[in-house]
Amino acid sequence: MLRYLPxxxxxxxxxxxxxxxxxxxxxxxKHLPKVVWVLIILLFSIVGPVVWLFAGKxxxxxxxxxxxxxxxxxxxxxxxxxxxxxxxxxxxxDAKDAKDAGDAEKDKDxx
Numbered sequence: 001m002l003r004y005l006p007x008x009x010x011x012x013x014x015x016x017x018x019x020x021x022x023x024x025x026x027x028x029x030k031h032l033p034k035v036v037w038v039l040i041i042l043l044f045s046i047v048g049p050v051v052w053l054f055a056g057k058x059x060x061x062x063x064x065x066x067x068x069x070x071x072x073x074x075x076x077x078x079x080x081x082x083x084x085x086x087x088x089x090x091x092x093x094d095a096k097d098a099k100d101a102g103d104a105e106k107d108k109d110x111x
Contacts, residue, residue, distance in 0.1 A: 017049030
């Protein structure tokens with residue numbers, strides 16, 4: 001079984017690089033047109049994907065903020081990590097509680 005491992009790793013690397021190349025916007029591709037990169041990845045099984053990963057795409061280096069901490073996120077944030085979303089949930093819950101309290105007061109007045 002282990003004798004197949006190198007072949008599986010090469011195939012996995014090629015597939016990863018191929019999909020990464022296809023999903024990369026044209027303006028982020030460096031040195032060559034995207035079509036040429038796809039051909040290089042597919043024709044040169046080990047060298048092509050490795051060269052794509054190191055030289056074919058603009059990579060953004062993570063730059064720490066002024067406090068030395070993590071840089072501010074500019075990408076999508078999961079709802080449970082998004083403070084704005086959590087605040088909106090609290091506001092909705094407060095509004096619902098206020099409405100329920102008002103409805104209960106009206107029911108009490110009717111009795």
